[in-house]
Amino acid sequence: xxxxxxQAAENRQGILDAASRLYRERGLTGVGVADITRDAGLTxxxxxRHFASKDALxxxxxxxxxxxxxAPLDGHTPNANMADRIKSYLSPQHRDEPGNGCPAAALAVxxxxxxxxxxxxxAEGIERNIQRFTQLLADHAPGAPPSAQRxxxxxxxxxxxxxxxxxxxxAAGQPALSQEILVTLQAQLIxxxxxxxx
Numbered sequence: 001x002x003x004x005x006x007q008a009a010e011n012r013q014g015i016l017d018a019a020s021r022l023y024r025e026r027g028l029t030g031v032g033v034a035d036i037t038r039d040a041g042l043t044x045x046x047x048x049r050h051f052a053s054k055d056a057l058x059x060x061x062x063x064x065x066x067x068x069x070x071a072p073l074d075g076h077t078p079n080a081n082m083a084d085r086i087k088s089y090l091s092p093q094h095r096d097e098p099g100n101g102c103p104a105a106a107l108a109v110x111x112x113x114x115x116x117x118x119x120x121x122x123a124e125g126i127e128r129n130i131q132r133f134t135q136l137l138a139d140h141a142p143g144a145p146p147s148a149q150r151x152x153x154x155x156x157x158x159x160x161x162x163x164x165x166x167x168x169x170x171a172a173g174q175p176a177l178s179q180e181i182l183v184t185l186q187a188q189l190i191x192x193x194x195x196x197x198x
Contacts, residue, residue, distance in 0.1 A: 012050040014040035019061035024106035025099035028058060028114060059121050062111065065103035066125030082136045082156075086189045089160050090182045095167045104129070104157075105164040126157075133157050140193045148197035156189055 003011070018039035022031045033054060037044050051057040088094065089102065098106045104126060111122040133153035134146075141149060163185040171178040 008050075011040070011042055015042065015047060015050055015057070016061055016064050019057055020065045020103075021099040023058070023061055023110075024065060024101065024103055028107065028110040033057075055117070058114070059118055062103060062107060062118060063121050063125065065107070066121075066128065068100075068102060082133075082140065082193055083190045085136070086156070086160065087186055090163055090167070090186045090189075092179070092182065095164060095171060095178065095182065098168065102161065102164065104161045105168070108161065108165070129157055130154055137193070137197075141196050144197045152192075152197040156192070159185060159189055 015036060019031070019036045022035060022039060025031075033047050034044050036057070037047050047054075047057065051060070094101045104122070108122070111118050130150065130153050133156055134150050137152050137156065138144075138149055141152070144152075163181055167178045167181045170181065
């Protein structure tokens with residue numbers, strides 16, 4: 001049975017959405033094509049009508065994952081201030097729902113091992129986040145040179161991503177430690193916002 005262009009586009013979108021979420025939940029090696037197509041409500045063979053290979057799907061799904069935004073996690077508007085974004089990012093909700101969260105914290109190690117093409121996808125996504133953070137942090141240090149604002153954005157982003165990864169890694173074994181990591185880094189980063197970048 002022939003599928004309309006609109007239905008084909010919807011099917012492709014469903015595959016991308018499923019892959020993006022499942023990869024963040026289980027990692028790149030923990031998800032098969034059958035898992036993705038089943039989650040999207042399609043047959044296994046249908047995937048290759050939309051993507052040249054599984055690697056092509058991985059790259060596109062990871063790029064899609066970088067469209068994720070911190071603000072929606074706890075209902076904040078897109079104009080949420082940086083402190084609100086830090087609290088939302090370093091929260092138990094974000095820690096416990098990797099499939100709906102930040103791809104950098106969920107997939108950075110996988111991306112580093114996957115080769116240059118996926119590394120490029122991640123580099124582009126991370127660069128966009130650095131630029132967003134630089135703009136957001138400019139409100140806290142309007143007179144700082146652009147290079148200092150960019151360095152501060154990298155510092156905040158790296159601390160958030162690393163902290164979330166550590167909180168996830170310790171959550172099942174030592175929940176109190178996981179919570180301590182989240183709370184401590186929230187406080188440290190919010191304090192950092194009040195310190196002019198060097």
